[in-house]
Amino acid sequence: MSGHSKWATTxxxxxxxxxxxxxxxxxxxxxxxxxxKMGGADMSGNPTLVDAVQKAKKTSVPNDxxxxxxxxxxxxxxxxxxxxxxxxxxxxxNGVALLVECLTDNKNRAAAEVRTLMSRNGGTMADPGSVxxxxxxxxxxxxxxxxxxxxxxxxxxVLDAGAEEVTDEGETFEVITEASDMVxxxxxxxxxGIDYDSADAAFVPSLKVEIDAETARKVFRLIDALEDSDxxxxxxxxFDLSAEVQAELESEE
Numbered sequence: 347m348s349g350h351s352k353w354a355t356t357x358x359x360x361x362x363x364x365x366x367x368x369x370x371x372x373x374x375x376x377x378x379x380x381x382x383k384m385g386g387a388d389m390s391g392n393p394t395l396v397d398a399v400q401k402a403k404k405t406s407v408p409n410d411x412x413x414x415x416x417x418x419x420x421x422x423x424x425x426x427x428x429x430x431x432x433x434x435x436x437x438x439x440n441g442v443a444l445l446v447e448c449l450t451d452n453k454n455r456a457a458a459e460v461r462t463l464m465s466r467n468g469g470t471m472a473d474p475g476s477v478x479x480x481x482x483x484x485x486x487x488x489x490x491x492x493x494x495x496x497x498x499x500x501x502x503x504v505l506d507a508g509a510e511e512v513t514d515e516g517e518t519f520e521v522i523t524e525a526s527d528m529v530x531x532x533x534x535x536x537x538x539g540i541d542y543d544s545a546d547a548a549f550v551p552s553l554k555v556e557i558d559a560e561t562a563r564k565v566f567r568l569i570d571a572l573e574d575s576d577x578x579x580x581x582x583x584x585f586d587l588s589a590e591v592q593a594e595l596e597s598e599e
Contacts, residue, residue, distance in 0.1 A: 377398040377449075433447050436464050438569075439564035439565055442585045445549050467571045484547070486521070487504075488521075507530040551582070555584055557586070
């Protein structure tokens, strides 16, 4: 789930990562194919492809798979890549806002599946625009914590490159930028010798809503169900977890 690394810290333990590795790989490959189709196979002139490849490598997608995806997407293999991006809006338990981004070759299938998964797991669909206005398209760069690296170090590296804020998300630092400044910010990190895990254009909520552990469990079940869909590429939400709730959830692992 993009933009909520605290949730990822809580939920994406090794067993879950292992059980969903194939599905995760497929979605990362799809990102690479689309980026190569839109901007070509030359990474020096395609920053979106650079970020898609970086994320795939950090998730241990084999290099051969990455290379084939680039060639497929760029049309170098004769195969046709035709995905459409569709955004669905809805609410989870207790009115938690959800944006469900699909990347699909079959819009009707994706729409039917999202509706079914929402209704079966305590969610409801919303009218277009009724949820999206609470979110803004931003650049989100995730930096893994390493020995000696502080929040101030990250902020100093990206401040002059358009970063809006740097937050401590537990096991990572998160850099928020305008979507148009993301490439400059990740370049500034690299020049400062700071490695980053991922850089994505994501939908960030303007206001987060803190939820209790019971609501969090219900929201996670809904998100887990949606993420199991091959068509669902990203899920964005406005929930936040206090340190106490996060500790309670982690104790149940």
